[in-house]
Amino acid sequence: xxxxxxxxxxxxxxxxxxxxxxxxxxxxxxxxxxxxxxxxxxxxxxxxxxxxxxxxxxxxxxxxxxxxxxxxxxxxxxxxxxxxxxxx
Numbered sequence: 001x002x003x004x005x006x007x008x009x010x011x012x013x014x015x016x017x018x019x020x021x022x023x024x025x026x027x028x029x030x031x032x033x034x035x036x037x038x039x040x041x042x043x044x045x046x047x048x049x050x051x052x053x054x055x056x057x058x059x060x061x062x063x064x065x066x067x068x069x070x071x072x073x074x075x076x077x078x079x080x081x082x083x084x085x086x087x088x
Contacts, residue, residue, distance in 0.1 A: 052058070063069040
């Protein structure tokens with residue numbers, strides 16, 4: 001009878017311990033899920049920012065203003081053709 005009572009007590013303590021571990025794991029899952037959502041939002045913002053910075057008008061504007069670049073005059077153009085290539 002003592003072994004049966006000891007077994008029930010040990011079993012009850014094991015259930016309580018496992019339930020606590022389960023709660024702690026659930027809390028950690030919730031924290032990681034929130035972090036995952038925040039990182040996804042940041043990733044979306046970075047993709048939008050990358051799209052804005054790599055747009056052709058912005059690059060052209062930066063080249064003109066910051067690098068003082070422009071279209072070359074027709075006299076400055078040199079056409080390089082591959083051997084055997086024909087064209088205008």
